[in-house]
Amino acid sequence: MKFLRILLRIAIVLVTIGTISYSVFYYLYEFNQEEKNLEKTIVQGNNLLSSEEILEIASIPLKGTPLKSIDVKGVESRIQSIAFIDEVKVEIYNQNLIISVKEEQPISYIVLDDGTIQFVSEKAKILPLRQIFPILDLPVIQGIKVKSDTTTKILLQEAVSIVNGIRNYADNYIYTITSELVYKPELRTFLIVTTDKQEILIGNLNNLDYNLQKLLYFWNADKISTAVTGLKTIDLRWSGQVILKSKF
Numbered sequence: 001m002k003f004l005r006i007l008l009r010i011a012i013v014l015v016t017i018g019t020i021s022y023s024v025f026y027y028l029y030e031f032n033q034e035e036k037n038l039e040k041t042i043v044q045g046n047n048l049l050s051s052e053e054i055l056e057i058a059s060i061p062l063k064g065t066p067l068k069s070i071d072v073k074g075v076e077s078r079i080q081s082i083a084f085i086d087e088v089k090v091e092i093y094n095q096n097l098i099i100s101v102k103e104e105q106p107i108s109y110i111v112l113d114d115g116t117i118q119f120v121s122e123k124a125k126i127l128p129l130r131q132i133f134p135i136l137d138l139p140v141i142q143g144i145k146v147k148s149d150t151t152t153k154i155l156l157q158e159a160v161s162i163v164n165g166i167r168n169y170a171d172n173y174i175y176t177i178t179s180e181l182v183y184k185p186e187l188r189t190f191l192i193v194t195t196d197k198q199e200i201l202i203g204n205l206n207n208l209d210y211n212l213q214k215l216l217y218f219w220n221a222d223k224i225s226t227a228v229t230g231l232k233t234i235d236l237r238w239s240g241q242v243i244l245k246s247k248f
Contacts, residue, residue, distance in 0.1 A: 038065045039095040048084050048103050048132060057082055060097065067092055075099070083127050106132075108163050108181065110141040110156075124153075124160040139163060139175070143183035143190075155183060158205055162190055165208045170216060189237065203237035211236040218242045 041060050043051040058078040061070050072090045079088045079099065087102040104127060106119035119127040120141060141159045145152060159181055166175045180193040184201075192200040203211050214236055235243035 036067045036095050038063055038067060038070065038097060041097040041099065043099045043101070045101045046103060048106075048130075049082065049101075054079060054082065054099065054101070058099075060099075067095065070097065086121075086123070106136060106138060107160070107167060108138045108141050110144070110146065112146050120156070120160060120163075122160065122164055124157045126156075139178040139192075140180045141182075142180055143185070159183065159190060161205060162192075162202060162208065166192075166212065169209065169212050174212060174215070191233075198231055199233045201233065201235040201237055203235075207239075214242055 038061055040063065041055060043054050046054060058075050060075065070092065072092065075097075076088050076090045079085055079090070079101065084103050085101055086104045089100045091098050091100075104121035104123065104125055106127060107122045108120045109117050109129075110120045110126065111117055116129075117140075118129050119138075121127055126146065141156075141163075144155045144159065146156075162181060163175075163178075166178060169175075174192075177194045177196075178192050179195045181190055182193060183190050187201070189204075190202045192202065194200065200215065202208065215234065218234065231244055231246060233243075233245035235245070237243075
């Protein structure tokens with residue numbers, strides 16, 4: 001019993017010492033920060049947006065600004081409002097303001113109702129078109145009226161799921177030859193238009209991997225490879241089948 005009392009007293013002393021040490025350290029840190037000014041702002045993780053563009057929109061404090069007066073959360077909020085920003089973290093380290101961003105990645109274009117073209121991100125977010133070098137060779141989504149209603153959002157999400165699916169499937173070959181992804185309301189499905197004008201009816205989104213596997217098997221089959229160039233439509237909608245329609 002006496003031994004337990006001794007351990008308890010030691011524990012209380014250690015906790016007290018720890019609390020005091022933390023308080024002293026925090027006070028010294030805060031006091032030190034009050035005496036320091038901003039030396040440099042560093043932007044990292046950006047590729048589509050220039051550092052200058054981010055700094056201008058975010059109204060970054062000037063060099064020499066007292067660190068204690070910098071509203072880190074406010075800077076984060078302003079940067080987060082930029083269309084191409086997916087995530088942002090702002091922190092102060094060694095008198096530097098470090099801005100770490102993750103950008104939305106365009107995976108396709110989309111034609112709007114008025115004929116203008118914008119980007120679509122991998123998270124189905126519509127982004128303003130801007131000059132990017134090298135120029136992005138991306139498929140174009142068509143046939144979806146861009147509105148705020150639920151049906152439009154679902155169709156756009158399905159289109160993005162297909163684009164993401166073909167981007168990540170096999171060796172990326174299907175994605176590289178996809179020119180357009182067109183929604184056909186009369187068929188209630190999407191079709192891929194390839195760079196050589198073949199049309200591929202995708203079918204049920206839940207069977208996307210299976211249907212892409214059928215497509216690659218068809219393309220790789222030696223006995224029918226000579227006929228591929230004469231095809232207009234490849235229909236993958238039916239289980240265990242690939243339905244062909246000739247151009248002629």
